[in-house]
Amino acid sequence: MAESANHKDCRQFLIDGMAKLGVDATVSTEPPIVQSPYGENSFICPHGTRFWLEPTSEQIAQWAKDGAR
Structure with a gap:
């Protein structure tokens, strides 16, 4: 994945x-x-900030509806 040039966009x-x-x-x-x-x-962005990525509740519900494992 490419990186964001400006930290406010990360x-x-x-x-x-x-x-x-x-x-x-x-x-x-x-x-x-x-x-x-x-x-x-x-994920630590190129500017040194750690971000946590989690699927939304809606995404999890959709996966459950679709039978994803």
Whole structure:
């Protein structure tokens, strides 16, 4: 994945990158409060900030509806 040139765009850059993979994701600079089966989905941007990526509740519901495992 290419990188964002401007740090203020990093969060949206990651959201857009996940969308290109077909995943509706939430991206935060804070780790998830509740552990999920998605593991350590963190990414450090080129500017040094750690972001956590997790599928949205809606995405998880869609996967369940579609029978994804």
